[in-house]
Amino acid sequence: MSTATHPEVRAGRSSVHETVEDFEEFLGDPRDPGSRITFAEQMEYDEREEKAVPAFDALAEWGYPLHYVPAAEGGRFHDMERMFGLIRSLARRDMTPALSSGATFLGAMPVWGWGDAAQRARVAELIKAGAFGAFGLSEADHGCDVVAGEVLAEGGDEAGYLLTGTKWPIGNGIRSTFATIFARTGPAGPRGFSAFLVDKEKLDPLHWATEPRVKTLGLRGADVSGITLEDCPVPADAVIGSRGRGMEEAIKTLQISRTLVTAMSMGVADTGLRTTLDHIRSRRLYGRTVHEIQVIREQVLAAYVDLLVAECTTAATARAISVMPERLSLWSSVTKYLVPGLIDEVLGSLGSVLAARHFMREGVNDGIFQKMLRDNRIVSIFEGTSHVHQHVVASQLPSLLLRPEYDLNTEALLQDLYDHEYEPAEWDLRFDRFKLTNGGLDEITQSLPDVVAAIPAEYATLKQVAAEVLAVQEKLQQGIRQLVKQGNDLHSNARGFTLARQHCLVHAAAACLHTWNANAGRGGFVGRPEWVVLALQRILTRLIPDQQLDPDSLVVVEAEMLSSWEDERLFSLVPLRLGGTGTD
Template identity: 30%
Template sequence: MTTVVNRAEAAERAVRERTARLEHELGDLDDPGNPLGADHILAADGRQQLLPVGERVLDTFGLNAEFVPRELGGRLDRLDVLARILRAVFRRDASLGLGYGMTSYLAAAVVWAGGSGQQRRRTADLLLSGGRMACAYPEPAPGNDFLHNRLTAVRDAGGHRLDGRKEALNNAARADALVVFAHTPEAGDDASTAFLLPGPRSGGEGVALLPRRRTSGIKGCVVQGLEFTAHRLGPGRMLGAEGGGAPLAERVFPVTRAVGPSMALGCADTALRTAVAFARAHRSRSRASLRSARTRSALVDAFTDLLVCDCLSLVATRAVHLLPRESRALSSAVKYLLPTVLTEMVYDLSIVLGAESYVTGGVYGLFHKAARDLPMIGLGSAGTAASRSAIVEHLLRVPTLTAPAAQAGPDRAVRAGLFRLFDAGLSPVRHDELTRPADGDTLLGSLEDMAREARAARGEFAEALGEAADALVTELRLLREDCAGPAVRPSPRGLSPRVYALADRYALIAAGAACLGVWLDGIPGLPGGSAWAALALARVVGRLDRTAVRVPEAGAERLLAEVLDRFDDSRSYDLYATPIGR
């Protein structure tokens, strides 16, 4: 046991040291002399380019090593850690986080899931040497036309000939390697295949870059299309079997849906920090000052929403390792819920800033940038509509799922492992398990047990916590009844629209259950006992629109004090309270 504890402590110490080194190299965001400070970031955004010094800092840090599994020479072994480190970049500049970091990871994740040993090794070497990647994921039916794929690969002399267009791809021109999904008609009418090929700069004949697409957010990212005309793909370019593109994408989506929105919490963190700075700068008689009840409420609600989102993100990223069969639904809940919650959070904070929320420069320009960037981060092939469809598919099976055993044992240990912020004891990702049907719903199956513990809590906020937990249990019972009823049964006309409302409820109940689990495990960096959990569950129950849970005013005051303390100490607004910019 001592060895296990020491190993976990050493792993957490290494993560904190890496994060601290990255934050130190990024420097103080508010320092006008820092080349990676707010003024320079906003200026680069105005020029619609990534800040070159930012890319050099990430090169020096070796950020790409975070995307490469340890067995291939990198530092990737836990998805929750990957998201945690990338938040440092997203807090600084979402364009840098997406353009330098996430885009390469989204492509590499396909190779880790379906590539041969040689393909994995070459991809690892490319990233570890500072190379870039991009990926043209297939767009599911409930997707969006902006990212639509029109690629076809036909067999040709031992390889394939690639034709068609990908309308919008981040980093297309700068990528050293591309992952593309193309229709392969010889493998079936609807069959697709994934290919790994060189980037357009060295990709040979038949590759043309389309004009850059301007975007309202993440302006520093260069989004372009690619056009292939009889582009030759030699042997060894296929990732997996011909016709296996769709199953391969389904193996990757639980990973990318869980980790991508979790990284983006860093962007929302900056929005909250900017709003706090604005409120701090205003005189007591101003409606934007901290004496205003509206301002205090907006800041506390935003902080609470960030904690709710992080609890669900933590569970989803750890479930990929611990409960791979259940991770498809959980990661879809993250991808579906977080963009909505975070966008609403930023809108509510904009009321605090008033007209200043629209300025593009100066002290508060980062708020407007975050408000523009956040919706763009959520745009993608595994976007909201596709994620909702995955949740609906899970709901159709809810009546047949078994509840986890309540007694102590391996199942209980796995459940506990979902909620531990610093636990390093995770198995490698088993990609072949990610698409197999779940035989249970461990998170929601644990809700009643966790609610009983909440009702047994003592202290000032115990009553509110127990009331909110009971409301979640009631919601879960109603959800199960609805899933067993005729509303979710497919008919000749398709699914009832009510099913999609059930997807909303599932995601919110999962978020509430995640908060309960994290509260039971304890958050070392968050004082206030049950106050944060009571407020978090009250926010979730309020979104479910069933009842209002009244939390004593002292709860909001404690969280407001924490918001201000973290602002003064330069610590992040997530579960980790990470020191930033030091």
């Protein structure tokens, strides 16, 4: 059971990585039948479309749900970067328990952010007792158009409210003991909604019911269902925060949740790559291992580099939740748009390498690859579809054209965002600093010209490739200016969405450069320029045709990938030991 928030920290890491290693050690190797969560057992529950009870028992034994509760309420939550790492670790075993338990955290976040003392105490009590929670925002007829929601809360005096309508589809609709329900309390518009803490144990059973579970492509053991309320009484003090502020609370909460769900994609990608290497490093064809076939070798390495690109993008956004939450309205949408789709591509590419075995529900690592492939498909959809996030990014692009001066404050912020030894401060889960827009500030991409100019001349290849990215950014900005001059709204036409996609790729490239910049002085793999060269080239393949990967860099990066596989370390720029590998 985990008790230490800050274990002893090794160089090039923070206590976040030590916490994740402790979790990994507790859970063990998922390929080992003696571990607490195994691929084989998770596959069995997935086949039966049932909740994997032993997995949730193991999470409770370690104290995982306590990381959903602030320290002030008797929990172990410390920071979102740590939570991100734990979710990534759990999802590399199975995304289903990561999503199911994550829905509880999502349902609780508005209470932590805006709830009163009694609400916080009640939700903390429930979670610590093992209860599930739900986040009731979606409605069948409105999808992502949440402002059109029809669930109604009538009343509002001391007698309380009557809730009427259906929230569907939502996570844990059946299993949850509590839910945050967003309902209309006023006329149409963003100020017409309020958030309610609905405690199912205290509801009149004649006035509410659950909707049946939905049959899904992936996550077959998850509870994806709904809640229907019919003139259901809730007390006046069920309102979370202020009446009429529900939509603002939902939007700010989603800035966090859309970041955290990308941790699931990162975990899935690790297992996808590890399973592929487990197979092709031993399978022989044409008198050699499959991995020795050159085209296969480069294809697998490209998947590894894409995973590193995704990590650089997600890691800074997760840290920004506490370091610079004012930027999350943009950065969380960039991350949510880019990473799940990128990992879908990674899994598709690795699936072609595994060939028939990627389609089998048995065999290599108990057939886990096809489950990971199915499960990750949902990440691009929930917490806002890819189109929603392109819309968010496109709407803010014109405001980013006025580049602020690169000063010591910007440099310090970037160091805090990307330094692997940075120790995140404890966060009380209040949302005081969160904003609905970035206000024209995006230090990650706006600093790109200065960062590229500062690359030492000795790294000629990196400097050349970075210059190509900078040229893409300049062309992107020209396109934005042209649309603005023509009087077009970027978020309402296809060209604007194309520019938004390009911005997300430029953001990823800048994130890779910032990661290298912040950690280069420590040596090790993260300090080598070769991985950055390949990362930028992989990004450029999506922007400029006929990109070739630098052969000298391939050798160095492949050696690190294989070392991580052989030594059972996470495929990551941070050396992190996986479960079942013992201690140093």
